[in-house]
Amino acid sequence: xxxxxxxxxxxxxxxxxxxxxxxxxxxxxxxxxxxxxxxxxxxxxxxxxxxxxxxxxxxxxxxxxxxxxxxxxxxxxxxxxxxxxxxxxxxxxxxxxxxxxxxxxxxxxxxxxxxxxxxxxxxxxxxxxxxxxxxxxxxxxxxxxxxxxxxxxxxxxxxxxxxxxxxxxxxxxxxxxxxxxxxxxxxxxxxxxxxxxxxxxxxxxxxxxxxxxxxxxxxxxxxxxxxxxxxxxxxxxxxxxxxxxxxxxxxxxxxxxxxxxxxxxxxxxxxxxxxxxxxxxxxxxxxxxxxxxxxxxxxxxxxxxxxxxxxxxxxxxxxxxxxxxxxxxxxxxxxxxxxxxxxxxxxxxx
Numbered sequence: 001x002x003x004x005x006x007x008x009x010x011x012x013x014x015x016x017x018x019x020x021x022x023x024x025x026x027x028x029x030x031x032x033x034x035x036x037x038x039x040x041x042x043x044x045x046x047x048x049x050x051x052x053x054x055x056x057x058x059x060x061x062x063x064x065x066x067x068x069x070x071x072x073x074x075x076x077x078x079x080x081x082x083x084x085x086x087x088x089x090x091x092x093x094x095x096x097x098x099x100x101x102x103x104x105x106x107x108x109x110x111x112x113x114x115x116x117x118x119x120x121x122x123x124x125x126x127x128x129x130x131x132x133x134x135x136x137x138x139x140x141x142x143x144x145x146x147x148x149x150x151x152x153x154x155x156x157x158x159x160x161x162x163x164x165x166x167x168x169x170x171x172x173x174x175x176x177x178x179x180x181x182x183x184x185x186x187x188x189x190x191x192x193x194x195x196x197x198x199x200x201x202x203x204x205x206x207x208x209x210x211x212x213x214x215x216x217x218x219x220x221x222x223x224x225x226x227x228x229x230x231x232x233x234x235x236x237x238x239x240x241x242x243x244x245x246x247x248x249x250x251x252x253x254x255x256x257x258x259x260x261x262x263x264x265x266x267x268x269x270x271x272x273x274x275x276x277x278x279x280x281x282x283x284x285x286x287x288x289x290x291x292x293x294x295x296x297x298x299x300x301x302x303x304x305x306x307x308x309x310x311x312x313x314x315x316x317x318x319x320x321x322x323x324x325x326x327x328x329x330x331x332x333x334x335x336x337x338x339x340x341x342x343x344x345x346x347x348x349x350x
Contacts, residue, residue: 001046001047003093004045004047007044012027015045016078019078023078024239024242024244026074029218030057033209036204037208039059039060041060043056043057043058044056046089054086054087054089056076058072058073058094058106059071060072064339065335067332068102068329070107071107072135073094087121087125091126098328103328104328105327106326107324107326108127110320110324112321113319127325127326128326129323129324130322132337134286134322137282138319139285139317139318140283140284140317141281141284141310142318143280143313143316152268153265160261160313163312164261166258172224172257174266175225176220176223177221177222179214181230182210184233185249188232188233191251217274218237219235219237220235220267222270224263226259232250232260233263235248236267240277241276242277244279245279267279284307
């Protein structure tokens with residue numbers, strides 16, 4: 001195995017798509033997207049002959065006050081974690097690439113379940129849990145969409161099935177959006193953010209995401225309409241055999257017609273038609289199943305509100321191992337931790 005520090009995007013994307021722990025956040029369009037909004041990206045790989053056997057897409061971001069740079073690997077590296085040699089060689093290559101950027105730490109977020117074996121592996125490679133939790137949601141619901149459509153529906157909560165059918169009876173229609181519809185989707189997002197008081201990316205972010213992924217048939221905007229008015233929308237991503245629901249929005253008009261339920265069902269059908277076997281609902285509260293069942297009717301803060309909606313579609317509750325840091329500049333890393341702690345306290349005081 002030998003390391004290479006410049007991988008052609010098409011070669012890299014084929015590798016990611018073929019690996020069982022590959023993820024859309026490790027594809028080259030995602031790196032290009034983030035590079036347009038404050039990050040830079042590179043891909044590091046181990047090869048055997050002309051074949052990539054392991055690697056990672058790394059995002060770099062300059063930290064304030066001259067602290068240095070942070071290297072971040074979302075939902076990666078893509079490696080056989082059971083192979084100690086492969087993992088160690090890849091980490092050495094990533095260290096080399098990261099230090100060339102003046103990084104204080106290499107942060108990885110493996111697309112791996114949270115179990116004792118994975119945690120031991122990360123510690124043996126010199127990683128420690130990130131001090132302020134995961135960047136991406138650690139817990140999610142993943143739906144098996146390999147069965148027939150009727151069987152997928154039957155695995156949902158009865159109220160969810162009812163709402164899907166109700167939307168159809170009440171005149172809700174779903175259509176695939178094109179490039180001209182990204183502005184409509186952004187309007188829905190802005191209305192949702194104002195109503196629910198949560199942050200969204202700037203409109204240019206979703207425009208870029210659509211432009212980068214949709215031409216490959218890796219993403220689609222779906223819009224729910226009532227009498228020609230867009231009342232809800234989502235952006236779904238799919239790289240068979242996996243798919244992900246990342247962004248959704250709706251307005252108050254016609255909410256009683258349950259457009260978001262039919263919209264989500266059509267997104268599942270869209271992913272299934274592209275050969276996907278799983279549909280990741282992407283982000284629920286990081287609590288065990290018993291706590292989720294006890295509290296989901298009482299809480300609406302954070303991800304709790306969307307959990308009530310998502311849980312109706314069924315799926316398995318999955319928790320990832322989270323974000324881990326391999327420290328490369330201990331003093332500056334401590335300064336970084338202190339700055340994050342101060343910012344957290346100031347936000348809490350607000």
